[in-house]
Amino acid sequence: MPELGRAALVVCFGLALYAVVAGFWGAHTRRRRLSRSAQNALVAAFACTIVASAVLLVALARSDFTFTYVAQHTSRELPTPYKLASFYGGQEGSLLLWLLVLTGYSTAAVLLDRKAGRELVVWVVPVLGVVAAFFSMLVVFVASPFHTQLANVDGAGLNPSLQSPYFQIHPPLLYLGYVGLTVPFAFAMGALLSGRTDERWIVATRRWTLAAWMFLGVGQLLGAKWAYEEVGWGGYYAWDPVENAALMPWLAATAFLHSVMVQEKKGMLKVWNMLLVMLAFSLSLFGTFLTRSGVLNSIHSFTESSIGPWFLGFICFVVAASLALLFYRLPMLRAKTKLESLVSREATFLYNNLLLVALCLTILWGVTFPILSEAVRGEAVTVGRPYYNFFFRSFGLPLLLLMGIGPLIAWRRASLSSLKRIFFGPTVFALAVGILLIALGAGSSLPGLIAYTFSAFVAATIVLEFARGTAARRTLSGDSVPRAFTSLIARNRRRYGGYVVHAAIVLLAIGIAGSSAYNTSRSARLGPGQSLKLRDYTLVYRGVTNTRSANAIEERATIDVYRGGSRIAVMHPGKNDYPVEQQVSNEVAIRSDWLTGEDLFLITEQVNGNGTIDFKAIINPLVNMIWLAGLVFVLGSVITLWPDAREEQRLAIRYGRLARAPEPQA
Amino acid sequence: MIALSVAAVLAVFLLYSSIAGGGTPSLRPSSLSGHSGKVSVSGVVLKPVTGDAHGAGLRFRLRDKNGTAAVPIVYKGTVPDAFKAGGDIVVDGRYANGVFTAIPGTLITKCPSKYTPKQTT
Numbered sequence: 001m002p003e004l005g006r007a008a009l010v011v012c013f014g015l016a017l018y019a020v021v022a023g024f025w026g027a028h029t030r031r032r033r034l035s036r037s038a039q040n041a042l043v044a045a046f047a048c049t050i051v052a053s054a055v056l057l058v059a060l061a062r063s064d065f066t067f068t069y070v071a072q073h074t075s076r077e078l079p080t081p082y083k084l085a086s087f088y089g090g091q092e093g094s095l096l097l098w099l100l101v102l103t104g105y106s107t108a109a110v111l112l113d114r115k116a117g118r119e120l121v122v123w124v125v126p127v128l129g130v131v132a133a134f135f136s137m138l139v140v141f142v143a144s145p146f147h148t149q150l151a152n153v154d155g156a157g158l159n160p161s162l163q164s165p166y167f168q169i170h171p172p173l174l175y176l177g178y179v180g181l182t183v184p185f186a187f188a189m190g191a192l193l194s195g196r197t198d199e200r201w202i203v204a205t206r207r208w209t210l211a212a213w214m215f216l217g218v219g220q221l222l223g224a225k226w227a228y229e230e231v232g233w234g235g236y237y238a239w240d241p242v243e244n245a246a247l248m249p250w251l252a253a254t255a256f257l258h259s260v261m262v263q264e265k266k267g268m269l270k271v272w273n274m275l276l277v278m279l280a281f282s283l284s285l286f287g288t289f290l291t292r293s294g295v296l297n298s299i300h301s302f303t304e305s306s307i308g309p310w311f312l313g314f315i316c317f318v319v320a321a322s323l324a325l326l327f328y329r330l331p332m333l334r335a336k337t338k339l340e341s342l343v344s345r346e347a348t349f350l351y352n353n354l355l356l357v358a359l360c361l362t363i364l365w366g367v368t369f370p371i372l373s374e375a376v377r378g379e380a381v382t383v384g385r386p387y388y389n390f391f392f393r394s395f396g397l398p399l400l401l402l403m404g405i406g407p408l409i410a411w412r413r414a415s416l417s418s419l420k421r422i423f424f425g426p427t428v429f430a431l432a433v434g435i436l437l438i439a440l441g442a443g444s445s446l447p448g449l450i451a452y453t454f455s456a457f458v459a460a461t462i463v464l465e466f467a468r469g470t471a472a473r474r475t476l477s478g479d480s481v482p483r484a485f486t487s488l489i490a491r492n493r494r495r496y497g498g499y500v501v502h503a504a505i506v507l508l509a510i511g512i513a514g515s516s517a518y519n520t521s522r523s524a525r526l527g528p529g530q531s532l533k534l535r536d537y538t539l540v541y542r543g544v545t546n547t548r549s550a551n552a553i554e555e556r557a558t559i560d561v562y563r564g565g566s567r568i569a570v571m572h573p574g575k576n577d578y579p580v581e582q583q584v585s586n587e588v589a590i591r592s593d594w595l596t597g598e599d600l601f602l603i604t605e606q607v608n609g610n611g612t613i614d615f616k617a618i619i620n621p622l623v624n625m626i627w628l629a630g631l632v633f634v635l636g637s638v639i640t641l642w643p644d645a646r647e648e649q650r651l652a653i654r655y656g657r658l659a660r661a662p663e664p665q666a
Numbered sequence: 667m668i669a670l671s672v673a674a675v676l677a678v679f680l681l682y683s684s685i686a687g688g689g690t691p692s693l694r695p696s697s698l699s700g701h702s703g704k705v706s707v708s709g710v711v712l713k714p715v716t717g718d719a720h721g722a723g724l725r726f727r728l729r730d731k732n733g734t735a736a737v738p739i740v741y742k743g744t745v746p747d748a749f750k751a752g753g754d755i756v757v758d759g760r761y762a763n764g765v766f767t768a769i770p771g772t773l774i775t776k777c778p779s780k781y782t783p784k785q786t787t
Contacts, residue, residue: 161748380693525720575747582750583747585747586747606720
């Protein structure tokens with residue numbers, strides 16, 4: 001069996017190489033059959049990767065410990081879902097998953113986007129081939145998941161902290177996001193190579209970028225929720241390099257999604273869009289590199305890792321090659337129009353982009369600073385949470401405000417009177433909310449207060465937009481309100497889906513501001529019968545119980561929760577002790593108040609011999625808005641992604657026009 | 667356009683150096699002496715681990731990852747699940763008179779690298 005897996009990957013590598021060589025040669029010499037054959041090679045590479053993945057999955061399911069990978073990452077008594085999820089529990093399998101998702105995306109993109117123009121697609125194929133060749137080279141020669149050994153009696157098992165349902169969904173979503181960014185990158189490179197630098201590559205990849213961006217966003221939120229529930233320190237994001245690794249490409253992709261609209265409408269920002277898509281893709285490679293090479297521990301462990309140098313080399317190659325290509329095509333990328341006014345839709349898009357990219361780059365700087373300082377001075381200097389929080393506020397809050405302004409302001413040039421008319425209502429509303437919040441005592445945190453005032457402003461603009469649109473449809477069609485509302489969204493999916501996503505970001509901002517700026521916590525050592533007061537909660541400690549489960553000793557404290565004189569809950573924060581893995585894990589207790597969106601978060605930090613516990617209680621106001629934001633985010637993304645016959649028609653007409661128009665020479 | 671973005675990036679760096687002024691040096695136990703300010707130290711926890719993190723303080727020695735030099739550490743506050751003798755940790759604090767006094771609640775464990783990609787903390 002391992003031979004089959006190995007052989008499939010070798011064939012996959014060969015096919016990817018063939019797709020590169022035949023693809024470039026076919027596109028260069030305009031041999032249609034050669035290009036078609038390169039395309040087929042990519043599809044076949046996908047089939048090979050499926051075979052290899054199936055071999056690994058079967059081995060995992062059957063606990064075939066002759067596979068070193070299976071022995072290292074699973075054990076016999078591990079439940080089957082976790083056995084299968086261990087596919088990406090280690091380095092080799094993760095790389096195989098990258099390759100699987102990549103070849104899958106490539107196949108779909110090449111087959112579905114043929115209508116984007118053959119001249120473009122023939123150049124996209126070899127670019128995808130290069131990336132596929134790199135990853136298949138890694139799994140064939142450097143980090144093969146099919147190493148064999150003499151079978152162990154049992155495997156090493158899966159880290160208990162990974163044994164969570166989130167482990168089954170969070171990593172695959174992140175991979176779908178990371179790898180998905182390859183598609184817009186490949187089309188951008190295809191556009192540069194072919195000389196078809198009009199906006200067709202953008203139109204062809206809009207949905208791919210959106211899908212990848214959605215997966216990356218949801219994947220991160222699920223990761224945050226996982227951390228919140230499992231790790232047990234009361235927070236959900238710690239600016240850890242591994243978390244930042246996923247946030248950076250998401251920010252770059254967010255900037256890209258916005259700026260391509262300017263190119264579509266106005267033919268501006270062509271070079272910028274190319275740079276952004278290169279940045280997003282390089283960051284997704286860089287993220288994989290960060291999490292995979294061990295560079296985070298120290299530069300020295302990086303040089304010991306087998307794939308680190310390869311990855312760094314490939315990232316350098318991608319950046320250098322794509323920049324060189326961009327410079328070569330620079331003359332073709334001149335903007336058709338110029339920015340007319342600093343108060344216009346285009347300009348707000350520009351500000352939004354600068355802020356997003358600046359935030360992304362400051363995070364990148366924070367992540368790489370320890371590595372760079374260690375390389376230069378021999379002493380790693382880390383930047384801490386204050387650094388990230390400072391930049392997150394200074395760039396994030398203006399971004400939040402712009403989200404309310406940008407979508408409503410006129411293209412080209414906005415007049416003062418129109419600004420007054422549009423923004424008077426939302427501004428008044430936001431100020432009223434601000435004053436109300438100060439009266440309620442929210443002035444304790446200035447960033448929090450600003451975040452809420454801005455959120456109110458953006459929320460008001462979004463509601464007004466929906467109301468205005470619905471009213472307009474009603475006068476046009478005479479429909480009832482719900483019908484007018486749904487047909488409004490159905491007829492302008494991109495616009496109103498976008499608003500829904502913006503609403504999700506408002507919810508996210510409310511949740512983040514609430515839980516980080518207004519949280520309260522207390523800790524104490526409690527004996528049985530003693531209590532701790534936290535705001536309006538009274539927590540009474542009753543005692544500790546010990547039970548044995550299949551693979552752990554479960555220690556649970558019993559806490560009675562009183563509010564307003566009556567007992568509202570009994571909670572059991574505790575710890576699990578895994579004797580085999582020699583690990584302890586915190587099992588926090590969380591009580592969500594669905595009315596106010598706040599969480600009561602209890603942690604048993606330590607159980608002492610004399611029956612006392614060291615206990616910590618946290619109130620996280622509005623934290624549940626963050627998870628709600630995730631649902632709204634998916635809803636909005638799906639609305640914008642949904643196939644739209646009207647849009648297809650418009651595009652078909654446009655492509656027809658473009659095809660007839662004389663093309664610039666390649 | 668490009669000039670604008672370059673200016674923005676430059677502004678970022680200026681802001682950075684003006685507010686943070688360099689961040690926290692992260693050191694190995696063997697290179698602690700001579701640093702009196704706030705630093706973060708990383709290394710391997712040595713047995714025995716004594717004391718009480720929620721009382722007078724948890725006491726243990728921290729050794730260089732590749733070496734034998736070690737310093738005594740006193741720590742109070744939350745102890746992460748994965749903390750154990752033989753594990754890799756990072757902790758912030760100040761070094762004086764041969765003892766590293768940690769800032770409460772700053773102890774973080776470093777996960778074995780093969781798990782890093784999936785751990786979101």
